[in-house]
Amino acid sequence: MxxxxxxxxxxxxxxxxxxxxxxxxxxxxxxxxxxxxxxxxxxxxxxxxxxxxxxxxxxxxxxxxxxxxxxxxxxTRPVPPLGRCVECANSPDIETRSKGMRWCRNFRSEVKPDGFCNSFAAKE
Structure with missing residues (x-):
């Protein structure tokens, strides 16, 4: 990219x-x-x-x-919310699956190795 x-x-x-x-x-x-x-x-x-x-x-x-x-x-896209899983309101919903793949149960999406995902939500 x-x-x-x-x-x-x-x-x-x-x-x-x-x-x-x-x-x-x-x-x-x-x-x-x-x-x-x-x-x-x-x-x-x-x-x-x-x-x-x-x-x-x-x-x-x-x-x-x-x-x-x-x-x-x-x-044309808005600025995405940026943050890592540890800063995400959904972080308690992250589970580790086979072969170490991390998965956000809340949004049913894979968490990338760098700790970012497509479903970040800031903690209030």
Missing amino acids: TDIEIRALLGDMRSQEECTRKRILLPCWRCGGEAEVKQVSTVGQPLFAVSCKKHYCGAYGCAHRTEKEAILYWN
């Missing part, structure tokens, strides 16, 4: 716009998988949307009149 993609994922609007100009699709907002642009309508004026390539994920962006608009919509 390039530096510009990392900055875009961290919510930097200029980096998100630069990725769009370069036709770089950010990873799926839901599962982190690779994304692709698809033409979703062939009747009348074509419409385009970005979706996750993983068939089980189901993440799909809204349809737009141009590929550039579809990519911009997909790449």
